[in-house]
Amino acid sequence: MTTPLVKDRIYRSPQALIGGVLLLVIVGWLGIDALLRGHGHTPWLALAALILVVPLIVAFTLRPAVFAGEDRLRVRNPFRVITLPWGEIAALRSGYSNEVVVKSGAKYQLWAIPVSLRGRKKAARQRAKAEADVRRGGTGAGTARRGLGGFGGFGGFGSSGGLGGSEHTNEPTRADTDKVMDDLRELLESRGPAESAQGEITVRWAYEVAAPAVAGAVLLGILLAVW
Known part of the structure; x- marks a missing residue:
């Protein structure tokens, strides 16, 4: 087995991680309190709100990461995972946001490495x-x-x-x-x-994050419309 020349390195935002954990604690505390102590329609509305909000908090704070490896740059954004062979990347651009520009002209923002x-x-x-x-x-x-x-x-x-x-x-x-x-x-x-850093760019949607959020939004909309 060939030893990789470069080990994967992971880049994440500590500020986003801390903020996400704090938001989850606050939202969880308020939501569980409404579920246990609420009356009438309140518990159902709290449940729908939790199903909607918790995945969004995770998506925008805990999930984003950039994995830099020997042959690939893998970008995990809130709702997508983009795998980019180094040979397909034209530039890494920094302005008001950090982004990857590929040879086809497409751009992908690096959510995990925000500009300060x-x-x-x-x-x-x-x-x-x-x-x-x-x-x-x-x-x-x-x-x-x-x-x-x-x-x-x-x-x-x-x-x-x-x-x-x-x-x-x-x-x-x-x-x-x-x-x-x-x-x-x-x-x-x-x-x-x-040669090993060539290949195709792949984009995968994070249905495991989007689906619960959509379900929560639909449920909340139905409850608000009915009540």
Whole structure:
């Protein structure tokens, strides 16, 4: 068996995970309380709302992830899973959102790697401060050390190693999500031409998430219409 050159690395948003768990706790507490203590139509409406809301919370907070492997980039968005061979990717673009652009022209947003304008502004301030230190005769090293704190949880972005330590990782003048995109671009450049990294793009809809949400919406609509 051939040992993979690059182990899969998983990118997720810690802020989204924390927010999703908190939302599930709040919604679960309110919904269960309405089910147990509600009167009349309230328990049924609470049940329909739970069936609708819980899958949506999971879809937009806990589910999104990006899996970067040796031959494929797998993007798990709220309602779709897109598997992209590196050879089919034309570019990884960062603007107000991070997205993958394939050779056919199609674009897929990376929900798990959101752009942080706040992080970019912070990095710009750190860069300006470091440059000012250098002009005053310092090295800027103190500023660099202070700039490694991370982007609200994105410092430990990848949960499994393998992509290697990019030189971007230790740069204090880049937002953490921008560093992640730099790492993915390096992987695209190195693995894109590989024969094993060619193939077809596949898109799978997440019916396991969409179906319960649709069922909850239909049930809630019926209950509201009848009552």
